[in-house]
Amino acid sequence: MESVAAEAGERKPEEVKSAARALEVLELLGAGGARLSLAELASAMRVPKSSLHAVLRTMEGRGWVDVDAAGTRYSLGLKALMTGTAYLEGDDVVSLAGPVLDALAEETGEAVHLTRLSGPDVVYLAKRESRHALRMYSAVGLRAPAHAIAPGKAMLAQYEPGEVDRRLSWPLEKLTPDTVTEPAELAAQLAEVRLRGWALDDGENSPGVLCVAVALGAEHGSGDAVSCSAPSSRMDTRRTEEIALAVTEAAHSLRTLIKRLGQH
Known part of the structure; x- marks a missing residue:
């Protein structure tokens, strides 16, 4: 508050x-x-x-x-x-993302989200539930600090360091023992996201939850990201890489749809 x-x-x-x-x-x-x-x-x-x-x-x-x-x-x-419902119904990216999120959830079996950067936070715009009994909690409309969650890191990595500093609310909040709050460590993480193409948080926002995210890119007219989250117990290194590939492909599909929409 x-x-x-x-x-x-x-x-x-x-x-x-x-x-x-x-x-x-x-x-x-x-x-x-x-x-x-x-x-x-x-x-x-x-x-x-x-x-x-x-x-x-x-x-x-x-x-x-x-x-x-x-x-x-x-x-x-x-x-x-x-009014919030009307916003979602009138948002082109949310509408286009529906089939993409459905397919990603079916492929991975895990919870998937479309999120948007809003100031220093990430807002959940759409969600598809995991098919597993053990699930993470999230809901459309919830906010989370961008520095502590994979979608936020994916979107922050698109910006120059000065713009990242301007967008975040310092000092950074430590949500869990694993949350990165030191500027140098966050900068290193964002540099890794730029090289790798996808962002990761493992227990930084919620203990025991791992999330992988890929930004759509500001050049596509959207400060949004696609992500997939699951309990860390189901996400070893190989599974994380498989999820990252699936999320990357989903983000590419959504970028293509957004580009086509802009051409009409």
Whole structure:
């Protein structure tokens, strides 16, 4: 919540105050999925509770936020879900990725995702479940720090070091004992991604989960990546390389579809 609040404090002079506050409320409520009180929201946004209360009442009346039975804690409303769904339905890359993700999930038997870089984070746009009983947890709309997850590393590797530094939120958060947070070590990992063509994280975002990812490439008009995740217990070196090849081929197929779409 602190990073979202920091962004909120950097309001541009041309922003309309009431509109900016409404958007900040949505960002805060959407950041962690938890219910927040008026006092918590006001503190994070650094605005008077009296001013924020009127904004929340308006948002509640229009379905953007919900309030609990006690009338004290707020969460995202149904309108936020409807708008998020409309975003996915209207996104060309998400639509094109459907058959590609289906085929990749069928080939690997593991969970596969389409993700997008958003600031210092990665957002899950689409998912296909693993066929195995032992699965990782993920969901469309969830965010994860880009430095700690293979799709994020795959997309960050497309940029020059200065741009990588600008995109990330320093100091880097250490999610697990294996999360890379030192700038030099991250830079070395990104250099390896550029040479190898695919990114890897093994327990950096979630303990016991290994993920392989390939970026579609900014030249294809998309800051997106295709990935495959599985419990580390199922991913020895040979299996990881097989998965990496499958994900690379899937990313190539999706790039081709995006290119064809751009030609029409």
